[in-house]
Every structure is written in structure tokens, then in C-alpha cells.
Amino acid sequence: MKRSEVNEIIRESDKFIRSFGYVMPPFAYWSPEELKARTATDSRAILQARLGWDITDYGQGKFDELGLFLFTTRNGNQEDLKKGGGMLYAEKIMISREKQLSPMHRHIVKAEDIINRGGGTLVLELFNSNPDGSVDEKTDVEVATDGRIVRQKAGGLLKLQPGESVTLLPGNWHAFWGEGGDVLIGEVSTVNDDLTDNIFREPIGRFSSIDEDEAPLHLLVSDYDKWLA
Numbered sequence: 314m315k316r317s318e319v320n321e322i323i324r325e326s327d328k329f330i331r332s333f334g335y336v337m338p339p340f341a342y343w344s345p346e347e348l349k350a351r352t353a354t355d356s357r358a359i360l361q362a363r364l365g366w367d368i369t370d371y372g373q374g375k376f377d378e379l380g381l382f383l384f385t386t387r388n389g390n391q392e393d394l395k396k397g398g399g400m401l402y403a404e405k406i407m408i409s410r411e412k413q414l415s416p417m418h419r420h421i422v423k424a425e426d427i428i429n430r431g432g433g434t435l436v437l438e439l440f441n442s443n444p445d446g447s448v449d450e451k452t453d454v455e456v457a458t459d460g461r462i463v464r465q466k467a468g469g470l471l472k473l474q475p476g477e478s479v480t481l482l483p484g485n486w487h488a489f490w491g492e493g494g495d496v497l498i499g500e501v502s503t504v505n506d507d508l509t510d511n512i513f514r515e516p517i518g519r520f521s522s523i524d525e526d527e528a529p530l531h532l533l534v535s536d537y538d539k540w541l542a
């Protein structure tokens with residue numbers, strides 16, 4: 314993706330998010346220079362927990378069809394996970410645009426509640442895993458949606474209206490997209506490691522490669538290793 318495109322998506326997404334009365338934390342608006350200065354002093358946690366902007370086209374260069382906007386607002390500690398106590402949770406705010414696919418994937422560690430916070434309908438395609446981890450094309454899928462167990466056929470579509478949510482457990486294969494409009498999505502989950510805990514059905518990348526045609530408005534999480542080293 315071009316950096317100018319990433320900057321434009323940041324501007325549009327911020328406006329969309331604010332239209333629902335949700336405001337992101339102060340560090341969202343730090344310039345790259347300020348982020349660099351602060352993560353070297355009192356804000357190392359942003360770097361360590363990989364908080365912040367995350368715009369991905371899954372490396373395929375067609376963001377409108379295949380992509381997702383994410384902002385990680387909080388993320389716990391992998392060490393706490395091993396200890397079994399402490400900051401074991403994470404939270405993201407995301408936008409799935411109308412007909413914009415987040416491709417079929419599962420997680421090994423992370424359980425996640427995916428919440429329609431407003432806008433269009435959020436559609437999720439769901440499968441179980443086979444014992445070897447691959448997509449189980451046959452068995453019915455059972456998931457919890459707002460305290461209710463829903464059972465549907467393999468590959469069935471679960472449609473979430475604003476206010477509705479689903480709990481996806483490790484092993485639940487899922488793909489999702491917006492229908493009838495762009496969707497503001499909340500994610501509440503187990504500690505999150507996007508470098509290791511996303512298994513995609515098709516061979517695909519998790520992050521975008523960026524063509525630097527202008528200066529970044531804000532850094533993406535995927536820029537941190539290069540820009541804040």
C-alpha cells in the first residue's frame with residue numbers, strides 16, 4: 314500500500330469512529346517524532362504491547378476488497394499468560410468496510426469477542442477445526458452470542474446487528490465482512506500477539522508492505538521495528 318493511502322484511511326477511520334462517540338486514546342494522535350521520543354522514555358509499553366494503528370491489506374494490495382482497519386487500545390503481557398494471572402486481556406477497535414473481507418483464519422491462544430458497535434451488519438463465516446487444525450468442512454459450529462448458544466452448519470453465516478456479539482474460541486475458523494454499510498467493531502480478547510497467533514487458511518501475510526510516497530501521519534504497529542529502532 315502507498316503511505317498516502319494509509320494516511321487517508323487513518324483520517325477516514327478516525328472520523329468514522331468519532332461519529333459513534335468513541336474517541337481513541339491520546340497516543341493515537343502523537344506524531345511519529347513524538348511517539349519515538351516518548352517510547353524511548355515513559356511510553357515503552359506502547360512498543361512492548363504493540364498498541365496503536367494497524368491497517369492491513371494482508372499484503373495483497375486491494376484494501377477495499379481484502380483488508381481491515383484496527384487500533385489496539387490495550388494489550389496484556391505474554392509472561393502473565395504463562396503465570397496464569399495478571400493482565401491477560403486485550404482490546405481493539407476495528408472497521409470492516411462494506412464487502413471488505415477479513416480472510417478465513419483462526420487463533421491458537423486468543424479467544425475473542427467480536428462486537429458490532431454500530432453501522433452495518435457484520436457477517437461472519439464460521440467453521441470448526443479438524444484435529445490437525447485444518448478447516449472442518451462438515452461439522453456444525455456452536456458459538457455463544459450474547460449469552461445464547463447458536464448452532465449452524467459448517468460455513469454458515471452468522472449476522473450480527475449493532476449491539477450483538479460473538480465469542481470465538483481458539484480453533485474457531487472465521488472470516489468476516491460488512492454488509493449494508495461499514496461496521497465499527499469492538500474486540501475484547503485474551504492477550505494478543507499478531508506476530509504469531511494468526512493462522513490463515515490461504516497463504517497470506519498479516520501486515521501490509523508500505524510504499525513511502527509521503528510522510529506518515531501516524532506510525533502503524535508494523536512500522537515500529539523499523540522506525541523506532
Ligand SMILES: [Fe+2]
Pocket residue numbers: 418419420425487
Ligand atoms: Fe480473529
